[in-house]
Amino acid sequence: MRISNIFFDRKFAINFFTTIVMLIGLLSTYQIIFINSTSNDECLWYAGKNSRGEWGIVIRDVLPGGAADLAGIKNDDMLLAINGKMVNNAFDAQKILDKLDYGELAEYTIDRNGKQLTVNVRVKKVLNYLDLSYNIFLLVWLAVGYLVLISNPTGIVNVLFYLIGFLGVLSTTRGAFIDRFVYLNPKFEVPEWYFYPWIVINSFSAGVFIHFFLRFFKKGDGLYQRYEVYVNYAIVIMVSIYAIIDTHLRIIAGGGNGTGVQPDLVFTILHMIAYNFGLISLIVGTIRQWRSPEGVPLRWLTGIYILGFSAMVGVAFFAPRNNLIFYNNPEFYLVLLTLSLIPISFAYAIFRYQLMDVSIVVKNTILYGTVTVMVGVLYFVAIYVVGQMIGNAFGAEYRNFVALLSFVIFALAFKNTIERLQDLITRRFFPDQYSNTQILMGYSEELANIVGMENILKSVSRTFKDLILVKKFALYLSEGDTFTLAADFGVTDRREKPDSSISELEPRYNFFLEEGKDKVITQKSLEVFIGGDASWVTSENFPLIIPLKVNRKITGLMFLGEKLNGRPYAQKDIDSISSAASQIAVSLENARLYEEETKKVQLERDLNVAREIQESLxxxxxxxxxxxxxxxxxxxxxxxxxxxxxxxxxxxxxxxxxxxxxxxxxxxxxxxxxxxxxxxxxxxxxxxxxxxxxxxxxxxxxxxxxxxxxxxxxxxxxxxxxxxxxxxxxxxxxxxxxxxxxxxxxxxxxxxxxxxxxxxxxxxxxxxxxxxxxxxxxxxxxxxxxxxxxxxxxxxxxxxxxxxxxxxxxxxxxxxxxxxxxxxxxxxxxxxxxxxxxxxxxxxxx
Missing domain, CATH: 3.60.40.10 (PPM-type phosphatase domain)
Incomplete structure (x- = not known):
């Protein structure tokens, strides 16, 4: 494939751009947690009159025992300057304070009853949980959207679902990087063209959200009408043009007035319309399909959407009216993490009820992804909780070290937890969508890299149990002139050794082959066994027995029960299993030789046996x-x-x-x-x-x-x-x-x-x-x-x-x-x- 064609490959492009945007989003999250934290003196500033009728920045709601209280600041004090710099409004004061690190002292000049006082306030830092929660919500949506899209890159609903997270993550990066940089460095001039991509991204992210819910329901259901999509994007384009013109005029005016309403307010209104539209669409669709099979997932999807939407509206309503509570206890914003349940619930609905056009092959991938993002959300929350607990126990000077240590510890725990959860899911949801031929050919390649008899036996059992999906399995290996049970599962009457010895079974099997019969043993050819072996095979219902041969000698017997789907073994299945059995026999023999080598058997003897094995092939x-x-x-x-x-x-x-x-x-x-x-x-x-x-x-x-x-x-x-x-x-x-x-x-x-x-x-x-x-x-x-x-x-x-x-x-x-x-x-x-x-x-x- 040419290099130029790689970037036109749809799945490659999806993987490439998703990785880039995901890394940017994670970097933005890191920026919010560890760099863009806001300084806090544990009191509130108001622009207005104090009790004596004087205008200025009035200090109120001083938290008892907080940083301001310990510095001697009282309610109704007037804030005049910080570190010698006069402040005219709360915005300027916060900007000066944010430049200080955690634990540094800020010199406050205050007016108390007409007297100027100077006090030193020890600065604290708090996370912007509002931005953090929204960031995590969009990262979760991007991760789930990627899994949905990669399964069917051409499905319009899949593409729209993915674009919600993709554009959303991009839109949040401006606040984490450029806006914050300009806030702390007002002399830095950002090129005008830099703002335009974010304007378009902000507008279209809301438009794509509406478009998704228009197409989520089948044609004729929900709110879907033929021309609504065109109207939707016409509004988005007009909003983008307005925001670009207004931004241009504001930059020309040196930060003055533009055409009227600020673009950020317009975007906020547009996104609220989009979120409300999604809620109404789900409610209407759920009512119309209440009694249909899709009504069940739509009901709890609507419930989870209402939960996340209510948290967002609740924070927007209560935070301005309870400034002291939310400012000094910003962790209350973590309620917004319920927003992350929305894309997760969509992912589960896709897996469980197939509401979108997602191929069955990707089901387990979506489930893995859902578990991953859920643990990821818990991961960020745990970093904060542990950091706060240990920081409070050991003091403020250790807080940065604790944050870094928590990040490392939970990174290790995160990987281990994901692996354990994925193993649990694999045991429950078997990937039976692939043919036995593909599975066994892939397993033959994997088998060559497995070392050790015990590991090979576990691998063989797991393959036939979890991939080939047989009800029962037994593997006997040669030991002298007898067979010994090496691995099994699902067997009712467990036998450690069969009655047939190798010296008795091998001539019968060779005569059996000379008559032109198949190389495998079935219920119709049990005459190769002696004693009670034939009746045991019949009672356990093993329809297929595969002899393992090395150097033209039988080294084992592999008994396979019925498949879980009840279908008989086709000739293609038998051929594939027989080919894999040859590789299993060689691998087991090599493992046997390796064990002998570890017991200090002569190396020359081992290599000679290996040569005989190769010659036998x-x-x-x-x-x-x-x-x-x-x-x-x-x-x-x-x-x-x-x-x-x-x-x-x-x-x-x-x-x-x-x-x-x-x-x-x-x-x-x-x-x-x-x-x-x-x-x-x-x-x-x-x-x-x-x-x-x-x-x-x-x-x-x-x-x-x-x-x-x-x-x-x-x-x-x-x-x-x-x-x-x-x-x-x-x-x-x-x-x-x-x-x-x-x-x-x-x-x-x-x-x-x-x-x-x-x-x-x-x-x-x-x-x-x-x-x-x-x-x-x-x-x-x-x-x-x-x-x-x-x-x-x-x-x-x-x-x-x-x-x-x-x-x-x-x-x-x-x-x-x-x-x-x-x-x-x-x-x-x-x-x-x-x-x-x-x-x-x-x-x-x-």
Whole structure:
């Protein structure tokens, strides 16, 4: 994908801009809590007359025991100056006081009964809880709106719901940053153009709020009419134009009068209209749909909206009439946090009742988000409560330190709490919307990174319980000649050891396979068990038993109960589970080896076993066909290697030949190749070409392969009925082919798997199609063959390989491999191999 196209991707743009605005909003919240706190002397100032009829700033409502009272200030004193600066109004006085830090002394010049006095008042700081509550409310709305929008970026209601939070958060940043800066630094001149974006944002945030409630109800319900949206935005545009003109005139006049009403008052009225419109819309919609299924969520949505709206109106009404209470106890403003319940209730309604067009996939995400923002609200409240408690206990001088310490402690607690709540939700709401194939392929990738027998067993049980959604599960692993229960859930009659031993079950199972039956055991094939095992399987109702095999030996049995949805296991389910079982078997065996290693078992023994496991994953025998002869080997440079080849038989006439090389060696490379083998065996079907298979493999493995890993690969599709061969090369060595007396290297274009997410890989992948001809022969090889070096540092090279291929072309495929191996050994002599050597010969018989 081009860089320029990334920013036009809808979901990328949503993630990018939401992250930016969320960070700005959090910074604004931090500004309100720790920087923009207001100075408080615990008394009130009034512009008016005192008891003697003198005009000025009158001090009243002095809080007993407060800062002003301790400094000796009395009710009815006149405030003349602060720190030597004359004050003409309460605004100027507050501006001077706000420049002082917590605990500093402010020198008040006061007039008491005609006498001037000077007193020192110790300044306190209080948070602007009104701004803080509104900030949290909009941040919560933005977080919930993001979850709603990301599920359906094209839904108009989803977009509007998101924009309410997005524009709201942007609108609050002006007060936290520029307005506060200008307030404390009046000589700073803000460019005129800076105010215009906030004017537009303020206007349109109210318009979007109204638009959302117009569209929240279906057409014909609630207050929705065809032209109301246009009228709504026409009013918003007119308000924006008025506010821009008025601001321009006020700036020209040096802060004087504009056209009349101040823009901030206009915005306040506009937003109150919007909030009232939302309330009326909910009430009308609830009444009209009272008896419908949507009536239940609408009733409690309306109730929560009324609760938050009442808190906002209550504060607006009572605060001016109870200045002393609210000024000296600003935490009463925290009642406005009930506003945050509004977006949370919408989110729950979306999850529980699907009131909006939100896909089922995002349900759990919304629930996680709801829990997150609820804990986030509690987080900010807890910071204040703990800070106040400890600050009061240890004194004012420790208050800043306490605030910082509280922030750190609760940040750690916040993350841990979220993780625990999300785990609880996951156990209750199972993500059954994905197919078993997607789940198990993703789990196979995850399994390679899980270390330890106990962790693997827990992971396997959790996967089948929470994702595959089976009612019961039992996993038995080999221990000597018996099976021992390793993990289970939901089993009624728990058996630690089955009656069937490995030596008894394995011959029966192999005979069972030789008869052409499936590799899995079902209720129809319980004859492989002896004793009471068959009756136990029947009574527990295990419809599917998967043998775990390593090195062609049974190492365990996996019993699966019915699925929770009651549906039978389809062939696609069985294929996916079988492929995952192969990876589980290898992972369990690797874990077993790891445990042996921790018990100081010889490292050489462990690696030899691992090599046998890897060799067991390679073809032990090759398909027998009267027209085709196939033979190959892989010789690792160390005990285990990163090369891989396979022959996948799709039908009697159709085969896929694959050879690959991971960019590395040893155990990590072998694990990656194990994953690739499992994926290819699922992807290779008779309706897919090599190019289609490689493209799908690259898409599935790209994100989990790792930054420094890639896989070169050649995949050949061979069809004797159609008499054709298709060759596709993903960055691997060329294919050496001999036909009609001519030998050439075929090198179709292609990038290695895992280097690109998909676009470039698909673009450069080339597929060649050739006709099968009698006498044709091919050699697929790894770079460990041609790049082998002798003691003189000479490469074996393409020409030597071509010469050996031509010299022994008349031999059978096994003989050709043996001759090539002999030539390589003679060339290398006593020099140690540094790369895996893999070769696969294919001959079309005459």
């Amino acid at each position: 390679l073809p032990g025998s090759f398909p027998i066909n009267e027209n085709i002869e196939i033979y190959g080997r892989m010789v690792p440079a160390s005990h285990i290697g990163g090369d891989y080849f396979d022959v996948i038989k799709v039908s009697d006439s159709q085969f896929f030949l694959v050879i690959g090389d991971v960019s590395g060696k040893g155990l990590p490379a072998a694990i990656h190749m194990t994953r690739v083998q499992a994926m290819l065996r699922m992807l290779c079907t008779n309706d897919r070409t090599p190019s289609v298979i490689l493209k799908e493999l690259n898409r599935q493995i790209y994100s989990s392969l790792g930054k420094n890993w890639f896989i070169t690969m050649t995949l050949i599709g061979l069809d004797t009925d159609k008499n054709c061969i298709c060759i596709c090369r993903a960055g691997h060595t060329p294919v050496l082919i001999s036909q009609n007396g001519r030998t050439d290297f075929l090198q179709p274009r292609g990038l290695a798997v895992g280097l690109d997410k998909g676009d470039l890989f698909d673009l450069h992948l080339e597929e060649l199609k050739l006709e099968l001809q009698p006498g044709m022969s091919m050699l697929l090889f790894s770079d460990g063959v041609t790049e082998m070096m002798n003691p003189e540092n000479e490469l074996f090279g393409d020409e030597r390989l071509k010469a050996v291929f031509n010299e022994f072309n008349g031999s059978s495929a096994p003989e050709m491999y043996e001759k090539l191996s002999e030539q390589l050994s003679n060339f290398r002599r006593d020099r140690e191999a540094y790369d895996d050597e893999t070769a696969l010969f294919v001959k079309i018989k005459a």
